[in-house]
Amino acid sequence: MQIRLIEDVRPLSEFRANAAAFVEQVQATHRPIVLTQHGRSAAVLLDVxxxxxxxxxxxxxxxxxxxxxxxxxxxxxxxxxxxxxxxxxxxx
Known part of the structure; x- marks a missing residue:
């Protein structure tokens, strides 16, 4: 499961505005999304x-x-x- 930095590392504020799209991306790609807060990694969104x-x-x-x-x-x-x-x- 290779993370693509340009696609899979996103700010938490962007996640808040587009949560459904982020979930769809994770389900489609089976890659995690790393959420950042204040420029630092804060959480990971992962397909079940x-x-x-x-x-x-x-x-x-x-x-x-x-x-x-x-x-x-x-x-x-x-x-x-x-x-x-x-x-x-x-x-x-």
Whole structure:
């Protein structure tokens, strides 16, 4: 999701005057719009589908980080044991 600075960074005052058009742009392009206030970034307008994908990715990355910590602490389960546990649950 590449941001195009000339199209996707806009002042908050312009958003207030054209909110519906901004929402249409985000839905059509699937690119976020960065809203600025007093020349500084203030907020991001993001398509709902893109937001859901972003949060899902963040959740997966957090799960991976947690799993890596657990393995580093020696709390991991060997592959064969994990497979046995999963298959046992599926058979119930």
């Amino acid at each position: 589908g893109e937001y859901e994908r972003l949060t899902e990715r963040a959740e997966v990355l957090e799960d991976i980080r947690l799993a890596e910590e657990q393995v580093a602490r020696g709390e991991g389960v060997e592959h064969n044991e994990a497979k046995r546990q999963v298959l046992a649950r599926l058979r119930r």
